[in-house]
Amino acid sequence: MALHIVLVEPEIPANTGNIARTCAATGIHLHLVRPLGFRTDDATLKRAGLDYWYAVHIEYHDSFQEVKEQYPEGRFFFGTTKATKRYTDFNYQDGDFFVFGKETKGLAPEILEAHTETIMRMPMTDKVRSLNLSNSAAIIVYEALRQLDFPGML
Numbered sequence: 001m002a003l004h005i006v007l008v009e010p011e012i013p014a015n016t017g018n019i020a021r022t023c024a025a026t027g028i029h030l031h032l033v034r035p036l037g038f039r040t041d042d043a044t045l046k047r048a049g050l051d052y053w054y055a056v057h058i059e060y061h062d063s064f065q066e067v068k069e070q071y072p073e074g075r076f077f078f079g080t081t082k083a084t085k086r087y088t089d090f091n092y093q094d095g096d097f098f099v100f101g102k103e104t105k106g107l108a109p110e111i112l113e114a115h116t117e118t119i120m121r122m123p124m125t126d127k128v129r130s131l132n133l134s135n136s137a138a139i140i141v142y143e144a145l146r147q148l149d150f151p152g153m154l
Contacts, residue, residue, distance in 0.1 A: 001094040011037030013044040018134035024052035083119040092144035
């Protein structure tokens with residue numbers, strides 16, 4: 001088993017590259033849901049992931065529904081500024097999925113409405129709209145890894 005990050009229609013290659021590097025460093029699986037806002041051979045994407053792409057377990061999907069169908073037993077958690085529960089309010093398990101939306105719009109309302117019990121936010125001041133996507137993903141998955149006592153990591 002492993003944890004999973006799902007990026008639904010990511011737009012900025014550097015964010016995806018940074019998240020891929022986090023996945024390589026932690027053994028987390030990365031799922032990219034099309035359409036992507038960049039080509040996967042983009043130089044910015046490659047540079048952000050440096051030379052760690054070989055260590056990333058990556059899957060491509062044509063829709064978020066496809067991810068859910070491929071992993072019917074998966075527990076899915078959704079990062080959004082629209083949640084009332086904090087990411088620290090959940091108890092994570094090996095195999096959990098952490099889902100993030102596109103940088104400009106977040107996750108589609110229908111996805112959030114269908115999963116109201118597992119949407120979560122990060123506390124922040126009212127001075128900004130949101131945190132950077134790659135920072136948000138790292139914060140949340142490291143909390144899950146902490147709860148799991150950093151399995152397979154030094």
